[in-house]
Amino acid sequence: MEKTRKSTKLFAAVLSLVMILGTVCVFGTLNAGAATERVSLYSSDITFSKYGITTSEIFVQTKDNASDQQVFIHYNYLNGSEWMDAKADYVTTLSDGGKIWRAVINSFNTEYAIKYVADGEEIWDNNNGNNYTTDDILGVAPVTAQSLGYQYSSYYTVNAVVQNYAYDKDVTVRYTTDGWNSFKDEKLSYSKTNANGTETWTADIDAHFLNRDNFEYAICYKVNGKEFWANNFGANYDINFCIHK
Numbered sequence: 001m002e003k004t005r006k007s008t009k010l011f012a013a014v015l016s017l018v019m020i021l022g023t024v025c026v027f028g029t030l031n032a033g034a035a036t037e038r039v040s041l042y043s044s045d046i047t048f049s050k051y052g053i054t055t056s057e058i059f060v061q062t063k064d065n066a067s068d069q070q071v072f073i074h075y076n077y078l079n080g081s082e083w084m085d086a087k088a089d090y091v092t093t094l095s096d097g098g099k100i101w102r103a104v105i106n107s108f109n110t111e112y113a114i115k116y117v118a119d120g121e122e123i124w125d126n127n128n129g130n131n132y133t134t135d136d137i138l139g140v141a142p143v144t145a146q147s148l149g150y151q152y153s154s155y156y157t158v159n160a161v162v163q164n165y166a167y168d169k170d171v172t173v174r175y176t177t178d179g180w181n182s183f184k185d186e187k188l189s190y191s192k193t194n195a196n197g198t199e200t201w202t203a204d205i206d207a208h209f210l211n212r213d214n215f216e217y218a219i220c221y222k223v224n225g226k227e228f229w230a231n232n233f234g235a236n237y238d239i240n241f242c243i244h245k
Contacts, residue, residue, distance in 0.1 A: 033126040037063045039071070039116035040125055041132055041139030042100060043161075045147050052108050054134055060088055060101045060125075061140060066118035071101040074126075075112035085115065092233050100233060110134045137161045138198045142228035143171075143221040145237050146200070155204040156239075160188055160219045160230065164199050168223070171201040175217035185220075215239050 035041060039062050048055035060071050071088040088103035105112065110133045113126035127136070138144055138161045146159035158173045171188040188201035216238050218231035231237070 033113075033124050034128050035125045035140065036123070038118070039064075039114060039123050041114060041127075041136060043138055043141040043144040044132070044134070044136060045144070046134055047104070047147060053106055054108070054110060055104060055106050056112075056134055058088070058103050058105065058112070059091070059139075059141075060103070060114055060116075061094075061098045062101065062116060062118075063096075063098045064118050066121075068117075068119050069099070070117040071103070072115040072117070073103045073105055073112050074115045075105050075107055076109050077106070078108045135195065137194075138163065138196075141230070143219055143230045145217075145219050145230050145232070154207050156207050156215075158188065158203050158205060158217065158219075159191075160201045160221070161194070162199050162201060162221050162223075164193070164197055165223045170222040172220045172222075173203055173205070173217050174220060175205065175215065177214045177216075179214060180216070188219075213239070 039060065042059040042061040044056055044058045046054055047057050058073055060073075062069060062071065072085040073088060074083055074085055076083040086103045086105045088101035091100040091102045093099050111131040112133075113124060113131050116123045116125070126132075137146055141163075142165075143160055143162045146161050148157055148159060160171050160173070162169065162171060172185050173188060174183050174185050176183040186203050186205060188203040191200045191202045193199050216236040218229055218236050221228040221230070
């Protein structure tokens, strides 16, 4: 009887240790693969999709004082093939000090993760182990424009994806056809709530009288007394953004 009690206590102790170690491993994995202030998906979009091949434009944000920073998109071209790295190029520095990096990947597979190397240290953002897909249009960016396929109608459909910071919000597209000598604002309407909680808003711009060659636009998102802009990092969006290249 005493031997049985000792065996039971020993088994319980081992089980407790396994559970503790398992918990540490789980939390360690989440922390290593979750978006952090140091590195996170900013936004992404599909620029081309045909015959099963998807071309994705991916923007990554880093906030770090490291002198040597490198950003990679870790992906595989085809399911079952070896994963590879596409190096991202520096784009700009935001007003809050965050750096934006851009990479373009071509793949039959829609999954990817972000690898950040800062002064030799390797940091990952793999969406808590789920990886990112082409459905992840918005990362930590407050708002982004979403490109659409070629539009044959007499209207341009403008899509914006926004963080759902509050129920009351205002989303507007500002566009010009004369190099911003003049412009027009048009409100977007709520379209849907996405799987990750972000929202898609949309507007149709009458293209009958637009000078398509000089058509440019930006998205303004107003919420909680703050104003956020998506303007292609200062370059604005144009007619080519509406067409998958």
